[in-house]
Amino acid sequence: MESALTERGPTLTWRLIGRGPDDLPVTADGEPVTAQWAWGGATGRGVRVCVVDSGVERDHPVVGQVQGSWVVVTGDDGPVVEPTETGDACGHGTACAGIIRRTAPECELYSVRVLSERGSGSGAMLLAGLRWAIQQGFDVINLSLSTTKLRFTEELRALADEAFFQRTVIVASAHNTPVESFPWRFASVISVGSHREADPELYLYNPSPPVEFFAPGQDVSVAWLGGGTIRSTGNSFATPYIAGLCARILSKHSRMTTFQLKNVLYLSAANVRVAPGGTP
Amino acid sequence: MDDQLSAELLQSVVDVARAMFGAAASSVFVFDEKADELVFQAVSGQGESFLVGRRFPASSGIAGWVVASGEPMVVNDLSKNTAFDRDLAASTQYVPDALMAAPLTHGDRVLGVLEVLDPVPQSRSSLDELDLLALFARQAAAALRVVIDRAVDTTMPKRSQALHLVASLQELLEASAP
Numbered sequence: 001m002e003s004a005l006t007e008r009g010p011t012l013t014w015r016l017i018g019r020g021p022d023d024l025p026v027t028a029d030g031e032p033v034t035a036q037w038a039w040g041g042a043t044g045r046g047v048r049v050c051v052v053d054s055g056v057e058r059d060h061p062v063v064g065q066v067q068g069s070w071v072v073v074t075g076d077d078g079p080v081v082e083p084t085e086t087g088d089a090c091g092h093g094t095a096c097a098g099i100i101r102r103t104a105p106e107c108e109l110y111s112v113r114v115l116s117e118r119g120s121g122s123g124a125m126l127l128a129g130l131r132w133a134i135q136q137g138f139d140v141i142n143l144s145l146s147t148t149k150l151r152f153t154e155e156l157r158a159l160a161d162e163a164f165f166q167r168t169v170i171v172a173s174a175h176n177t178p179v180e181s182f183p184w185r186f187a188s189v190i191s192v193g194s195h196r197e198a199d200p201e202l203y204l205y206n207p208s209p210p211v212e213f214f215a216p217g218q219d220v221s222v223a224w225l226g227g228g229t230i231r232s233t234g235n236s237f238a239t240p241y242i243a244g245l246c247a248r249i250l251s252k253h254s255r256m257t258t259f260q261l262k263n264v265l266y267l268s269a270a271n272v273r274v275a276p277g278g279t280p
Numbered sequence: 281m282d283d284q285l286s287a288e289l290l291q292s293v294v295d296v297a298r299a300m301f302g303a304a305a306s307s308v309f310v311f312d313e314k315a316d317e318l319v320f321q322a323v324s325g326q327g328e329s330f331l332v333g334r335r336f337p338a339s340s341g342i343a344g345w346v347v348a349s350g351e352p353m354v355v356n357d358l359s360k361n362t363a364f365d366r367d368l369a370a371s372t373q374y375v376p377d378a379l380m381a382a383p384l385t386h387g388d389r390v391l392g393v394l395e396v397l398d399p400v401p402q403s404r405s406s407l408d409e410l411d412l413l414a415l416f417a418r419q420a421a422a423a424l425r426v427v428i429d430r431a432v433d434t435t436m437p438k439r440s441q442a443l444h445l446v447a448s449l450q451e452l453l454e455a456s457a458p
Contacts, residue, residue: 017408054345090345092353115339115348123388145349148388176351177414219356231356233410 015193044104044247053093055113062223079128098223103244144236146181290322302400382417
């Protein structure tokens with residue numbers, strides 16, 4: 001079934017199907033890192049998290065305060081970013097924001113809407129919104145979106161590298177179907193797919209990237225329009241859990257670089273065991 | 281849509297989708313980019329007799345998200361959410377509890393959306409079912425392309441056809457670029 005789904009080209013691992021944590025044992029070198037050390041007791045306080053998506057509904061009880069909202073609109077010379085009072089066009093961004101809030105209750109949440117007021121979102125809008133968010137120096141950017149348009153790839157790659165070196169962590173969803181899309185394929189971002197386990201706090205490292213981590217993404221309770229909730233499935237909802245964890249880690253270890261942060265996620269993943277000692 | 285063969289093709293797509301998932305209804309929407317609207321193009325089950333041809337805004341709701349993101353989506357517990365596309369649901373005279381939607385794409389363009397309402401419980405919230413939906417959506421997209429191409433052949437002047445062909449070639453070249 002899986003091979004039939006995979007389009008021509010290299011096999012992509014975009015989520016965990018038919019396998020559980022016991023099927024993905026990973027032995028790592030390094031100093032053991034516990035969840036308690038990494039984010040225990042941390043709430044994300046002071047960490048600025050930006051949701052680049054469809055917008056976030058204002059005053060949603062699950063999401064709480066959104067510190068700032070912007071929208072990408074089409075200007076005379078291309079997409080421009082401006083402050084907005086509009087909420088969420090369809091609920092997806094609100095869902096992501098709610099998961100981040102649930103995971104990191106005291107983080108600061110911001111929203112950049114990259115779906116145009118009219119018509120579908122485009123790679124250009126996504127690029128403009130992401131670039132702007134990186135320029136603002138947010139600590140964490142949640143991007144439960146990607147583009148399949150190859151002409152944006154190199155610009156996206158350069159942006160992701162820029163974010164990596166300035167300590168803005170981009171947490172990006174793998175596409176829900178086995179197609180090439182970006183920026184989740186880049187090593188400079190933290191890419192997330194979903195697993196089917198019931199534990200809402202379980203996340204796993206994937207020993208066969210490009211997707212690096214699997215988090216809960218099946219039948220997840222998410223905030224939705226009108227102040228309510230629904231249940232939904234997809235990599236989109238696994239990603240904000242990892243973004244929230246990143247916020248908690250950074251609130252406890254504020255000097256951490258992006259590569260350190262990824263290493264902490266790696267070493268404290270449920271399926272990763274740190275081997276004692278090293279080879280002389 | 282006056283073309284009987286096209287109508288039959290899309291009707292078979294929604295009939296099969298509905299049967300595959302044991303669903304209350306299934307629909308194919310065409311994305312009218314110029315009007316920024318989604319148009320019911322074929323319906324199986326609930327609403328079959330009156331929904332075809334009806335339009336709604338493409339920039340909102342779950343179908344709107346699918347158009348914008350190019351990704352499939354599975355949602356449950358909709359009937360507990362009072363804000364769920366209340367106007368649209370009321371206009372279609374049916375409020376589903378669960379919904380699956382997948383984009384119908386050609387290259388990186390979204391041509392429309394395949395939607396399945398109230399699939400049987402074992403089909404819900406399963407990543408496998410999401411895969412099945414996405415897999416079937418590829419076939420549905422191919423059918424939709426045939427329908428659109430046939431419509432273009434009969435209604436579009438030759439110059440427009442040539443431009444359409446050039447645009448398709450450009451997409452192909454961009455998609456195959458290293």
